[in-house]
Amino acid sequence: AQSVTQLGSHVSVSEGALVLLRCNYSSSVPPYLFWYVQYPNQGLQLLLKYTTGATLVKGINGFEAEFKKSETSFHLTKPSAHMSDAAEYFCAVSEPGGSYIPTFGRGTSLIVHP
């Protein structure tokens, strides 16, 4: 069965600092991996996804994530945080060949200080 662990329910950074949000997954097959962002009172919006091919995936708003099979990780990074990045971030995994339905992590709240 697939599962996702997001380390840290809250991450606090200063504006301009590196953003690192951690995600580890468990899957019985090579997975599809996703990062979604949720702004206050909004639905989830896809930031980026990995299905096959290049393991470094670039998404919207300057975010990127790297699929590391050996570490079963898919951490989300951004070189320089902006105030507008403050939101809830969700990592999700799905299993090709299985149900394909993504399982979501508990989410990480990103707080950006001026």
Next chain:
Amino acid sequence: DAGVIQSPRHEVTEMGQEVTLRCKPISGHDYLFWYRQTMMRGLELLIYFNNNVPIDDSGMPEDRFSAKMPNASFSTLKIQPSEPRDSAVYFCASSLFLTGRNSEAFFGQGTRLTVV
């Protein structure tokens, strides 16, 4: 397209009342999902449909919950009778594909349900 549209955005109801949440998926999407988000349990999949047919409802918590999709452009999630522990944000999402590189779920803005 306007995206996934959910109504109402907010619902406050008394315990024991029937609650109906509505969703209009993106036109042409074959898959529709209902999720529930709470602080305690995070984002949970309740049920999903493919071409208006319920495929997996194992996430529906109790018989008090039911979902229908009478046509490709409309779905409802009903709770009868409602209880305070049903208070949550309910999201509807739709997807064109479930597999492959173009698989992506598009979420509505959610319905915040409060049962008092």
